[in-house]
Amino acid sequence: MKTLAILGSTGSIGRQTLQVVESMPEKFRVVALAAGANLEELAGQIARHRPQLVSVADAAKAAELLERLTQAANGAGLPEIEHGREGLLSVATHPEADTVVSAAVGVVGLEATYAAVKAGKRVALSNKEVLVAAGELVMAAAKAKGVELLPVDSEHNAIHQCLRAGRASEVRRLILTASGGPFRRTPLAQMAQATPEQALAHPNWRMGKRITIDSATLVNKGFEVIEARWLFGVEPKQIEVVIHPQSTIHSMVEYVDGSILAQLGPTDMRMPIRYALTYPEREGSNGVELNWDALRRLDFEKVPPRKFPCLRLARRALEEGGAQTCALNAADEIAVEAFLERRLPFSGIARVIEGVLDEMPKVALGSIDDVLAADGEARRLARLEVESVAESSEKTSVRVSEIDRVQ
Ligand code: NDP
Numbered sequence: 426m427k428t429l430a431i432l433g434s435t436g437s438i439g440r441q442t443l444q445v446v447e448s449m450p451e452k453f454r455v456v457a458l459a460a461g462a463n464l465e466e467l468a469g470q471i472a473r474h475r476p477q478l479v480s481v482a483d484a485a486k487a488a489e490l491l492e493r494l495t496q497a498a499n500g501a502g503l504p505e506i507e508h509g510r511e512g513l514l515s516v517a518t519h520p521e522a523d524t525v526v527s528a529a530v531g532v533v534g535l536e537a538t539y540a541a542v543k544a545g546k547r548v549a550l551s552n553k554e555v556l557v558a559a560g561e562l563v564m565a566a567a568k569a570k571g572v573e574l575l576p577v578d579s580e581h582n583a584i585h586q587c588l589r590a591g592r593a594s595e596v597r598r599l600i601l602t603a604s605g606g607p608f609r610r611t612p613l614a615q616m617a618q619a620t621p622e623q624a625l626a627h628p629n630w631r632m633g634k635r636i637t638i639d640s641a642t643l644v645n646k647g648f649e650v651i652e653a654r655w656l657f658g659v660e661p662k663q664i665e666v667v668i669h670p671q672s673t674i675h676s677m678v679e680y681v682d683g684s685i686l687a688q689l690g691p692t693d694m695r696m697p698i699r700y701a702l703t704y705p706e707r708e709g710s711n712g713v714e715l716n717w718d719a720l721r722r723l724d725f726e727k728v729p730p731r732k733f734p735c736l737r738l739a740r741r742a743l744e745e746g747g748a749q750t751c752a753l754n755a756a757d758e759i760a761v762e763a764f765l766e767r768r769l770p771f772s773g774i775a776r777v778i779e780g781v782l783d784e785m786p787k788v789a790l791g792s793i794d795d796v797l798a799a800d801g802e803a804r805r806l807a808r809l810e811v812e813s814v815a816e817s818s819e820k821t822s823v824r825v826s827e828i829d830r831v832q
Pocket of ligand 1: 432433434435436437438439459460461462463464481482513528529530531533551552553554577578579630631632633634635636694
């Protein structure tokens with residue numbers, strides 16, 4: 426039986442992880458859960474799985490959770506409740522957990538995931554920001570500890586599966602597929618003024634808000650290029666991105682003889698989650714199957730660079746190295762937040778990222794403290810950049826509406 430600690434248990438990936446666990450109760454036991462603010466969901470998870478330890482975002486939420494659980498407990502045992510940074514670290518290093526599912530969103534899960542690796546835990550990694558911000562450090566720690574990082578992200582999960590067919594030295598290229606998001610067919614001019622509702626309407630996947638917006642700008646694919654570079658130890662130029670609107674092929678590996686292996690499946694994250702949790706075995710499915718009758722065609726397109734500048738910016742950050750990919754993630758997180766709060770136009774997300782990459786001191790990151798300091802500095806720069814981009818966009822739109830009036 427595997428024992429699990431889950432960071433981000435109340436999110437999209439966290440909830441689907443628990444569905445997988447619940448479908449195989451004889452295989453897994455949940456010993457610790459960490460969430461942010463969704464106490465309703467967390468209380469249900471605690472009732473079903475009876476973990477020994479839970480953690481929430483802050484002290485107020487911890488007190489609220491204790492009260493809620495005490496009222497519902499009827500004398501039954503309560504889990505230990507922690508909160509904040511320390512709480513996340515305790516969940517990630519729980520002595521009884523052999524596997525940690527890293528599924529918190531953003532850099533909040535970084536330190537805890539790193540601590541899990543250092544503690545020798547096997548990590549099922551969904552929180553891609555961990556490798557974007559600190560890939561070199563995390564992979565070095567994993568190597569030193571002999572820890573396996575099993576990718577949950579469907580593209581990397583697909584590549585992990587395809588790589589089982591050959592040797593690392595035989596790999597020519599990794600080919601990441603991208604759905605193209607909701608704006609694949611939207612003209613550039615319209616895209617610039619897209620609303621949060623439009624950007625959140627992903628055609629193929631139901632996910633958390635941040636990653637859904639990141640899929641609309643394609644910065645998510647840039648993050649995945651960075652993630653692939655570290656997970657699989659390939660050079661950035663060996664990683665290609667191709668638009669594949671059906672999202673049926675989750676990604677591919679091309680070998681030196683020109684042979685290309687693809688992994689196909691339905692768009693259901695429980696599949697890669699199950700693979701990561703049960704690896705190296707394969708276990709019965711969650712009943713999700715590819716519907717061959719509905720599958721009429723598989724299309725592929727190049728990524729139009731002018732429409733999706735964030736992909737170029739992510740590659741630039743990877744090439745420049747050091748703190749740049751950490752800055753990329755932080756700037757994007759702040760820009761997405763501002764876009765969702767309607768303080769920044771959609772096209773402003775790329776402008777904020779570019780501004781921060783230009784401004785960010787080019788330094789190497791030797792420790793997690795360095796990463797967190799770079800993350801803080803990039804956020805500070807990003808907030809300034811959001812203000813200046815928002816101001817200049819407002820002026821532009823006033824000018825445009827004045828022209829409209831004159832005409
Ligand atoms: P969600 O937004 O749905 O969930 C995020 C989780 O993080 C929630 O459990 C949330 O808690 C928790 N969280 C937020 N802040 C804190 C905090 N301060 N302390 C502890 N926990 C916190 O995100 P997703 O599940 O969509 O994504 C999770 C990660 O997986 C991301 O890195 C994403 O890029 C990646 N990913 C997601 C995919 C998907 O299909 N969803 C696919 C591939 C990768 P709460 O809700 O309680 O506040």
